[in-house]
Amino acid sequence: MQIDTILMNNPVYDQSELYLRHISIDNVILGYHNKELKVLLQRPQGFNKWLLPGGYLKRTETLIDAAERIAKERTNLDNLFLKQFGAFGSPDRTKDSDFTPQKLSDISDIIIDDKHWMFDYFVSICFYTLTDFEKVQPNGDAYMEECVWWSVDNIPPMLYDHKDMINSALKTLRLHLYHYPIGYELLPKKFTLPEIHSLYETILNKELDIRNFGKKLIATGIIKKLDEKKKIGAHRSPYLYMFDDNQYKDALNKGIAIIL
Structure with a gap:
């Protein structure tokens, strides 16, 4: 009310x-x-x-x-x-x-x-x-x-x-989070694996192995690696990723299974 x-x-x-x-x-x-x-x-x-x-x-x-x-x-x-x-x-x-x-x-x-x-x-x-x-x-x-x-x-x-x-x-x-591409709505259009990893950890309130996390998420096809890196100063620049729009829409309609 x-x-x-x-x-x-x-x-x-x-x-x-x-x-x-x-x-x-x-x-x-x-x-x-x-x-x-x-x-x-x-x-x-x-x-x-x-x-x-x-x-x-x-x-x-x-x-x-x-x-x-x-x-x-x-x-x-x-x-x-x-x-x-x-x-x-x-x-x-x-x-x-x-x-x-x-x-x-x-x-x-x-x-x-x-x-x-x-x-x-x-x-x-x-x-x-x-x-x-x-x-x-x-x-x-x-x-x-x-x-x-x-x-x-x-x-x-x-x-x-x-x-x-x-x-x-x-x-x-x-x-x-395990059945819909939630990150699409909460992240910038382009993001790094550590950034989406941090988002999932924040929502789930638990630690996730970053190496396995990246492999499993990429395997779903909902995100794709870009030929572009994020510039973060003198440190090693990580690759940027983005959601695949077609895979995203399909995942919304049919659901997905992400085993984290």
């Missing part, structure tokens, strides 16, 4: 009939930077806790349409890789000591009590989205005081069960 519910109850900006009540979309948007996996979080005005980017499902949208819209609103990017990984629902999940009817009334100038439907049973459909950290321009809205990247190893206090959503997304991503 999101703070933009306030807008749906404002008579000056009443669009409640455009959306399905009691259903929201929450999006775990992930990027990779300086050997750290990052998650994009937002903090509503007047609150000390953070939220995942999310919103409501329009009556004219599919679930994927809504997830793509939310991702674009927060990253300013189109056509991002995203996967649905779960749904969260329980009678108590909308109850949070920092999210009370009184506080909402104070910041919105709308009288809200604990019988309001936003404090009723709410189900969130969850997606994770992968994006190139360097290309993202984090974007909030009028009700978000901050929208910034956080390391997944240093998550701030979160509203509701959004920390559980992040943990669930990471578990799913680790499973998907």
Whole structure:
């Protein structure tokens, strides 16, 4: 559930009939930077806790349409890789000591009590989205005081069960890493074997033998070696690699098996 519910109850900006009540979309948007996996979080005005980017499902949208819209609103990017990984629902999940009817009334100038439907049973459909950290321009809205990247190893206090959503997304991503060419979305177009090796180690949170890792990844055909080296000063310059677009698309459609 999101703070933009306030807008749906404002008579000056009443669009409640455009959306399905009691259903929201929450999006775990992930990027990779300086050997750290990052998650994009937002903090509503007047609150000390953070939220995942999310919103409501329009009556004219599919679930994927809504997830793509939310991702674009927060990253300013189109056509991002995203996967649905779960749904969260329980009678108590909308109850949070920092999210009370009184506080909402104070910041919105709308009288809200604990019988309001936003404090009723709410189900969130969850997606994770992968994006190139360097290309993202984090974007909030009028009700978000901050929208910034956080390391997944240093998550701030979160509203509701959004920390559980992040943990669930990471578990799913680790499973998907063996079946989808995940690195395509998180790395620059050209990269070295040590760079993609470091990415996989970061996501899996474990060490991988770099010699066997490179051989196994190349054997899948999803990456190809270029006749080009990365210049890194006086040290030996490593060869650059890139994903094979055709093999990448095939792997997305059919899946792959990477034994690391």
